[in-house]
Amino acid sequence: MTDKQAKRSKFVVVGGGIAGVTCTEQFPSDQIVLLTAAPLIKAVTNFKQVSKTLEDFDVEEQPSSILQEKYPNVRVIQSAVRQLQAKEHKVQTENGEEFNYEKLCICTGGRPKLFTQDNPYVLGIRDTDSAQEFQKRLSTAKRIVVIGNGGIALELVYEVEGCEVIWAVKDKAIGNTFFDAGAAQFLVPSLETDKPERAVPCKRTRYTTDGANALSAPSGAFVISDRGVQNQALGSALGPDWHEGIKLKGAQEVSHRVHVEYQCEVQKIYTAEDFRLSQQRDSQPASEMSKVGLWPVYIQLTNGKTYGCDFIVSATGVIPNTEPFLHGNSLAVAVDSGLRVDDHMQTSEPDVYAAGDVCTACWEPSPMWQQMRLWTQARQMGWYAARCMAADLLQEPIELDFCFELFSHITKFFNYKVVLLGKFNAQGLGQDHELLVRCTKGHEYVKVVLSQGRMVGAVLIGDTDLEETFENLILNQMDLSAYGEELLNPNIDIEDYFD
Ligand SMILES: Cc1cc2nc3c(=O)[nH]c(=O)nc-3n(C[C@H](O)[C@H](O)[C@H](O)COP(=O)(O)OP(=O)(O)OC[C@H]3O[C@@H](n4cnc5c(N)ncnc54)[C@H](O)[C@@H]3O)c2cc1C
Numbered sequence: 001m002t003d004k005q006a007k008r009s010k011f012v013v014v015g016g017g018i019a020g021v022t023c024t025e026q027f028p029s030d031q032i033v034l035l036t037a038a039p040l041i042k043a044v045t046n047f048k049q050v051s052k053t054l055e056d057f058d059v060e061e062q063p064s065s066i067l068q069e070k071y072p073n074v075r076v077i078q079s080a081v082r083q084l085q086a087k088e089h090k091v092q093t094e095n096g097e098e099f100n101y102e103k104l105c106i107c108t109g110g111r112p113k114l115f116t117q118d119n120p121y122v123l124g125i126r127d128t129d130s131a132q133e134f135q136k137r138l139s140t141a142k143r144i145v146v147i148g149n150g151g152i153a154l155e156l157v158y159e160v161e162g163c164e165v166i167w168a169v170k171d172k173a174i175g176n177t178f179f180d181a182g183a184a185q186f187l188v189p190s191l192e193t194d195k196p197e198r199a200v201p202c203k204r205t206r207y208t209t210d211g212a213n214a215l216s217a218p219s220g221a222f223v224i225s226d227r228g229v230q231n232q233a234l235g236s237a238l239g240p241d242w243h244e245g246i247k248l249k250g251a252q253e254v255s256h257r258v259h260v261e262y263q264c265e266v267q268k269i270y271t272a273e274d275f276r277l278s279q280q281r282d283s284q285p286a287s288e289m290s291k292v293g294l295w296p297v298y299i300q301l302t303n304g305k306t307y308g309c310d311f312i313v314s315a316t317g318v319i320p321n322t323e324p325f326l327h328g329n330s331l332a333v334a335v336d337s338g339l340r341v342d343d344h345m346q347t348s349e350p351d352v353y354a355a356g357d358v359c360t361a362c363w364e365p366s367p368m369w370q371q372m373r374l375w376t377q378a379r380q381m382g383w384y385a386a387r388c389m390a391a392d393l394l395q396e397p398i399e400l401d402f403c404f405e406l407f408s409h410i411t412k413f414f415n416y417k418v419v420l421l422g423k424f425n426a427q428g429l430g431q432d433h434e435l436l437v438r439c440t441k442g443h444e445y446v447k448v449v450l451s452q453g454r455m456v457g458a459v460l461i462g463d464t465d466l467e468e469t470f471e472n473l474i475l476n477q478m479d480l481s482a483y484g485e486e487l488l489n490p491n492i493d494i495e496d497y498f499d
């Protein structure tokens with residue numbers, strides 16, 4: 001293809017997830033092209049600024065036509081980017097089109113970082129298709145094994161019903177990416193009781209990629225099939241209520257049946273036949289959990305235990321989708337494989353920006369902020385990247401946005417509202433901190449992290465109503481030494497106290 005045929009656009013954004021769509025929406029008066037591999041895009045709806053930094057919103061999967069109707073200056077091309085030629089300011093797509101840009105933003109998200117590749121019994125969950133495959137396999141399953149101790153594992157073990165779940169975690173407590181052992185202890189009983197009936201079913205419109213919109217299988221993604229994890233069209237990551245629209249029910253008549261194996265990892269995975277042979281060779285009697293012939297796959301853990309199961313979920317994190325962009329360019333990559341970005345969301349290539357799960361924030365962060373690959377940060381980064389692209393084009397100064405001052409995240413685990421603020425797990429503080437905890441079983445768990453008498457982080461589980469006050473205390477760095485444990489005294493209305 002010659003340069004003549006290349007289309008010109010001031011701004012080009014790659015990726016139709018939250019980061020890419022939010023970035024695109026910020027240019028209401030410029031021609032902008034959004035290139036995306038998946039037929040559906042992800043848009044933020046019902047955005048609410050809950051407090052200075054806490055935000056709450058819904059995420060809707062939509063056909064790209066909705067975005068184009070709302071923003072007539074936006075052109076969405078459904079085709080994966082195949083190559084970036086940063087020096088020439090040009091991207092090529094799988095369908096053979098070329099686009100010249102003045103400023104480019106890469107928002108290609110991530111994919112599951114599976115603990116093993118190419119095993120048809122090991123699934124990752126990322127997008128709608130992989131979630132549907134999981135649901136299909138679960139519907140006939142009697143036992144599954146979940147590996148990993150972060151967000152997806154926490155959601156799955158609680159949501160799955162009608163199927164025994166063996167949950168293998170590396171740590172001494174559950175949920176290590178979000179909680180400490182105290183919070184884990186507060187949450188564990190929820191796994192041992194039946195789930196409450198869901199009060200309000202999810203009413204959000206859901207679109208499918210069946211029929212006319214069928215995936216055109218460009219590059220780069222995980223979809224699970226009988227032949228294992230396949231490289232296929234990559235959809236955007238799922239979000240907060242992804243499990244509400246689908247029935248996560250196995251083949252048995254039980255609510256929860258979760259067994260946690262602590263402090264262990266995966267030693268080996270056997271097919272049914274390999275396992276039978278290994279048992280014969282070692283002439284070992286199989287335990288009740290690993291009866292030969294009962295299961296299609298067997299997993300041996302580093303604690304010596306072996307479980308037979310229908311399939312295994314690898315909920316072991318995310319790896320950024322940098323693939324088509326690195327070749328032939330000088331894009332610096334961080335240790336976690338994300339594209340390194342500075343405080344203007346700019347990569348090491350001029351005029352190339354990145355936002356969301358694909359990037360790694362490499363500026364000197366505020367003492368209360370850290371990157372986590374979350375929906376909120378994808379939105380904030382996409383929004384801020386757009387502002388930086390526009391300001392840089394006009395050579396106008398721009399300051400790092402306030403949202404990067406304080407880490408804040410609202411979510412739900414085990415049907416409890418969860419708010420995380422600042423250095424909620426005393427990240428990077430070493431011994432230089434003290435913790436205050438208030439816990440009422442089944443009701444709330446409140447943990448405050450103090451450093452030199454000042455609040456630097458908090459974990460709030462349940463309807464504590466403390467988020468705004470604590471956010472202010474973290475932001476204003478007031479010396480709280482004089483208050484001691486009174487800070488969490490339930491008989492004091494702390495809101496009035498600090499007004
Ligand atoms: C199961 C699950 C539950 C989650 N729950 C929560 C939650 O409760 N709260 C929360 O804050 N976060 C949650 N997350 C994390 C959150 O979904 C992600 O952090 C966020 O969606 C990342 O957005 P993104 O736009 O950076 O990437 P993505 O959503 O992954 O979007 C990437 C986009 O890039 C496109 N793309 C990829 N490669 C190419 C290419 N070569 N060319 C063109 N387009 C390409 C894809 O099609 C896609 O549209 C969850 C994630 C998962 C998997």
Ligand SMILES: NC(=O)C1=CN([C@@H]2O[C@H](COP(=O)(O)OP(=O)(O)OC[C@H]3O[C@@H](n4cnc5c(N)ncnc54)[C@H](OP(=O)(O)O)[C@@H]3O)[C@@H](O)[C@H]2O)C=CC1
Binds near residue numbers: 316373411412
């Ligand atoms: N409600 C929410 O906010 C939710 C957010 N998410 C987000 O979606 C993304 C994907 O979720 P998820 O996959 O759970 O990723 P997370 O990063 O949340 O957690 C990954 C977990 O897997 C562990 N792990 C990594 N490698 C191995 C291995 N080889 N063997 C055993 N354990 C391993 C990690 O331990 P270690 O940390 O020690 O490496 C960590 O406990 C994340 O960005 C997450 O934040 C997902 C669901 C819900």
